Amino acid sequence: MKCTAIVLAAGQGKRMNSNIQKQFLMIKGKPVLYYSLAVFEQSPEIEEIVLVTGKDCIEYCKKEIIDLYGFQKVKKIAAGGRERYDSVYAGLCACEDCDYVFIHDGARPFVTEAMIKRTKEAVEKYDACIAGMPSKDTVKLADENGMVANTPKRSQVWTIQTPQVFSYSLIREAHEKARQYDMKEITDDSMLVERYGKVPVCLVEGAYENLKITTPEDILVAEKILEKNS
Numbered sequence: 001m002k003c004t005a006i007v008l009a010a011g012q013g014k015r016m017n018s019n020i021q022k023q024f025l026m027i028k029g030k031p032v033l034y035y036s037l038a039v040f041e042q043s044p045e046i047e048e049i050v051l052v053t054g055k056d057c058i059e060y061c062k063k064e065i066i067d068l069y070g071f072q073k074v075k076k077i078a079a080g081g082r083e084r085y086d087s088v089y090a091g092l093c094a095c096e097d098c099d100y101v102f103i104h105d106g107a108r109p110f111v112t113e114a115m116i117k118r119t120k121e122a123v124e125k126y127d128a129c130i131a132g133m134p135s136k137d138t139v140k141l142a143d144e145n146g147m148v149a150n151t152p153k154r155s156q157v158w159t160i161q162t163p164q165v166f167s168y169s170l171i172r173e174a175h176e177k178a179r180q181y182d183m184k185e186i187t188d189d190s191m192l193v194e195r196y197g198k199v200p201v202c203l204v205e206g207a208y209e210n211l212k213i214t215t216p217e218d219i220l221v222a223e224k225i226l227e228k229n230s
């Protein structure tokens with residue numbers, strides 16, 4: 001079974017408020033994007049990596065990341081799109097003969113081999129699975145006036161991460177279908193399978209450390225995690 005990782009690095013990082021896109025910011029001397037690529041590169045489960053980045057960043061990624069760190073499994077670099085789902089779709093179109101696809105945010109440097117193994121086992125059984133963790137906080141749903149509408153039971157609330165792993169045909173078809181409609185509320189790939197995929201999506205343990213670098217304080221947390229793990 002051929003497993004391909006699509007690593008997303010085409011976002012603008014507006015919430016980071018930095019003139020360098022967050023996936024290229026340095027943490028402990030290496031770009032954020034390096035860390036997840038290195039885990040997929042080393043993983044015996046992953047045969048190929050498709051990197052998705054901005055059209056203007058393809059040359060930079062080739063020279064300063066893929067060649068510099070010697071990533072052999074990055075077989076394709078695709079140009080991403082305006083929204084995350086456009087970039088995922090570009091990645092899916094660049095995959096060749098792939099059975100399972102691991103979709104991962106390049107802005108999440110702390111994916112691990114254990115997560116890859118757990119999601120691989122789950123996808124073989126269910127065709128669709130996503131990494132996440134039970135919510136540590138109570139979550140409220142708000143109404144349009146900023147008032148509390150509802151409190152879901154915390155034991156049923158998970159915060160969702162990547163990798164999100166699917167059988168290739170299932171996620172490709174879900175994306176094709178969704179592209180016929182308004183996708184503005186779509187923030188992850190699981191939502192497309194939930195709507196169009198007709199199979200339940202399995203939740204798999206990720207890690208609280210598997211944070212997405214989103215705002216400036218996340219860089220400080222990421223540095224601390226790297227120090228602890230080194």
Ligand SMILES: Nc1ccn([C@@H]2O[C@H](COP(=O)(O)OP(=O)(O)OP(=O)(O)O)[C@@H](O)[C@H]2O)c(=O)n1
Nearest residue numbers: 008010011012013014015082083084087106107
């Ligand atoms: N058009 C896009 C938007 C996002 N991403 C990627 O998807 C991941 C998660 O997205 P997010 O944290 O929302 O990144 P940005 O869109 O870059 O951030 P922001 O929303 O703050 O602009 C990141 O690795 C980002 O590079 C992408 O490849 N293409």
Ligand SMILES: C[C@](O)(CO)[C@H](O)COP(=O)(O)O
Nearest residue numbers: 105160161162187188189212
């Ligand atoms: C897919 C995702 O990482 C799940 O948490 C996330 O939804 C992508 O980024 P965003 O911050 O929601 O745009």
